[in-house]
Amino acid sequence: MEMEVALHKNDAPHWVYRGEGAVNLVLAYNGSSPLFVGKVLRIQKASRKVAPGSEQWVNGHERLIWKDNPDILSSPSKEIAQQMFVQNVMAPLLGSQHIDAGIRVLVPREFLESVEKNVLCQRPAWRIEAAKVNTNCDHALLLSDHSVFPHSIVKGEPCISVEIKPKCGFLPFSRFIAEGNAIKKSVTRFRMHQILKLHQQEIAQISEYEPLDLFSGSKEKIHKAVKALFTTPQNNFRVFLNGSLIYGGLGGGTDSTSFMVGEAFEDVLKCVIQAEVGMRMESFLHLVSETVSKSGVLDRLLEVQKLDIFDIEGAIHAYYDIVSEPCTVCRDLGEDIASHRYTSLHSIPSDESLKIVRDYLIAATAKDCSLMISFAPRKDGDSASPYSNVYLASTDQSFDYKAYFIDLDMKPLKKMQYYYELDQKIVSCYTQMMKTEHHPEKAASSGAYETTS
Numbered sequence: 504m505e506m507e508v509a510l511h512k513n514d515a516p517h518w519v520y521r522g523e524g525a526v527n528l529v530l531a532y533n534g535s536s537p538l539f540v541g542k543v544l545r546i547q548k549a550s551r552k553v554a555p556g557s558e559q560w561v562n563g564h565e566r567l568i569w570k571d572n573p574d575i576l577s578s579p580s581k582e583i584a585q586q587m588f589v590q591n592v593m594a595p596l597l598g599s600q601h602i603d604a605g606i607r608v609l610v611p612r613e614f615l616e617s618v619e620k621n622v623l624c625q626r627p628a629w630r631i632e633a634a635k636v637n638t639n640c641d642h643a644l645l646l647s648d649h650s651v652f653p654h655s656i657v658k659g660e661p662c663i664s665v666e667i668k669p670k671c672g673f674l675p676f677s678r679f680i681a682e683g684n685a686i687k688k689s690v691t692r693f694r695m696h697q698i699l700k701l702h703q704q705e706i707a708q709i710s711e712y713e714p715l716d717l718f719s720g721s722k723e724k725i726h727k728a729v730k731a732l733f734t735t736p737q738n739n740f741r742v743f744l745n746g747s748l749i750y751g752g753l754g755g756g757t758d759s760t761s762f763m764v765g766e767a768f769e770d771v772l773k774c775v776i777q778a779e780v781g782m783r784m785e786s787f788l789h790l791v792s793e794t795v796s797k798s799g800v801l802d803r804l805l806e807v808q809k810l811d812i813f814d815i816e817g818a819i820h821a822y823y824d825i826v827s828e829p830c831t832v833c834r835d836l837g838e839d840i841a842s843h844r845y846t847s848l849h850s851i852p853s854d855e856s857l858k859i860v861r862d863y864l865i866a867a868t869a870k871d872c873s874l875m876i877s878f879a880p881r882k883d884g885d886s887a888s889p890y891s892n893v894y895l896a897s898t899d900q901s902f903d904y905k906a907y908f909i910d911l912d913m914k915p916l917k918k919m920q921y922y923y924e925l926d927q928k929i930v931s932c933y934t935q936m937m938k939t940e941h942h943p944e945k946a947a948s949s950g951a952y953e954t955t956s
């Protein structure tokens with residue numbers, strides 16, 4: 504058992520808003536207690552509307568999925584189960600050197616209430632509307648702050664970091680994909696989802712980012728992807744300087760609000776990138792591309808994403824067998840098609856169904872996590888650094904870097920049906936758009952990728 508660290512109501516003023524996603528709010532520490540310097544606190548939110556799968560942790564069927572992980576099953580709460588999931592399932596797959604499962608700390612209600620009040624003015628309105636801090640939860644996770652280096656805080660040296668949410672980096676190849684949905688095999692989920700998001704006014708503009716480029720392993724394509732992320736960051740790209748957001752949208756989601764532009768931005772970069780004004784951001788993007796390429800961290804992420812070998816169109820049938828419910832997908836497809844294509848899936852041993860769904864959920868986590876890479880300029884003669892090193896030719900600078908995955912939460916089994924429905928919706932919206940002549944976003948279809956053999 505790890506030692507329990509507890510926070511007090513009086514600590515609240517030192518914990519400041521860093522960011523948030525759909526389910527957690529993240530606070531950074533600005534005080535001087537050695538226990539917390541260089542750390543962030545990840546606290547749970549409570550949805551105002553009940554989201555699919557957000558109910559009580561581990562129902563009977565979920566226990567079956569994770570039955571080989573006693574640590575998960577015996578977890579007394581959802582947060583501890585999440586921590587065990589990161590440690591026992593995701594870390595071995597992605598490499599524990601890129602993961603920090605964090606330690607649990609006790610947080611009294613007064614602390615959470617106080618923090619909630621303090622950060623309110625920084626939270627995006629739509630996030631406030633969707634969820635509040637869960638003040639009934641008495642635990643939070645203390646994690647390393649991946650946007651800084653411990654030594655840069657101590658010595659007051661600069662550190663620049665980037666957060667990338669790469670999303671799914673491959674095209675599905677499952678034979679269970681219906682003929683009518685064959686487009687999924689040539690256009691990435693990300694690009695198709697963009698059309699739906701635009702249609703639902705979740706975004707104002709189609710992203711230029713193509714996940715296949717970022718995961719390609721080719722330096723040129725990786726750089727193309729990084730430049731696209733910079734041009735249309737949405738919730739896929741952020742830059743932090745000494746832990747403060749300097750580029751990209753706050754609070755996740757897809758709106759891009761707080762932007763530093765032009766010269767102001769070039770100016771703040773001067774402490775880390777030794778280049779002329781106007782060249783600094785470009786150099787930094789080269790540094791990011793070089794590091795993504797050199798580190799190979801995305802190669803492993805891609806392998807984990809590819810655990811989804813059946814696609815949701817296959818996995819959904821295994822899901823219905825696990826929860827012992829009649830398969831609504833087969834029902835809606837009608838006897839004929841269903842009996843041909845999916846009977847095999849419905850007649851496999853239950854351990855195989857469990858494996859299909861378990862792998863699908865693990866892949867879903869890998870498709871939704873983010874990567875944080877931070878850089879500290881290296882001083883000459885500083886050879887004893889424990890960090891990896893990357894060289895930026897355009898500025899003749901050396902950097903220490905570290906790469907960590909964040910947001911490796913387990914996806915709830917309950918979400919399977921929602922995943923199926925969303926997938927259908929994304930494909931039909933995209934197909935619809937393709938059919939519509941002269942649609943303003945027709946151009947986006949040129950993102951279709953040719954599969955090379």
Ligand SMILES: O=P(O)(O)O[C@@H]1[C@@H](OP(=O)(O)O)[C@H](OP(=O)(O)O)[C@H](O)[C@H](OP(=O)(O)O)[C@H]1OP(=O)(O)O
Nearest residue numbers: 524525526696738755756757867868870871914918
């Ligand atoms: O389904 P997706 O691909 O839209 O992913 C969701 C994300 O949307 P986005 O990356 O903007 O498209 C979504 O992100 P945002 O809330 O849009 O920032 C969440 O990460 C969501 O996961 P969870 O509900 O927090 O467990 C994500 O849901 P999962 O599919 O990962 O369960």
Ligand SMILES: Nc1ncnc2c1ncn2[C@@H]1O[C@H](COP(=O)(O)OP(=O)(O)OP(=O)(O)O)[C@@H](O)[C@H]1O
Nearest residue numbers: 522523524525526527529646647648649650909910
């Ligand atoms: N260990 C960390 N170090 C630095 N920043 C972090 C860390 N963990 C989270 N953050 C910041 O806080 C934000 C929200 O965290 P996180 O993605 O874990 O929230 P979430 O609610 O689980 O997200 P999602 O909506 O994807 O499920 C991140 O986008 C990142 O900017």
Ligand SMILES: [Zn+2]
Nearest residue numbers: 820830833845
């Ligand atoms: Zn079925």
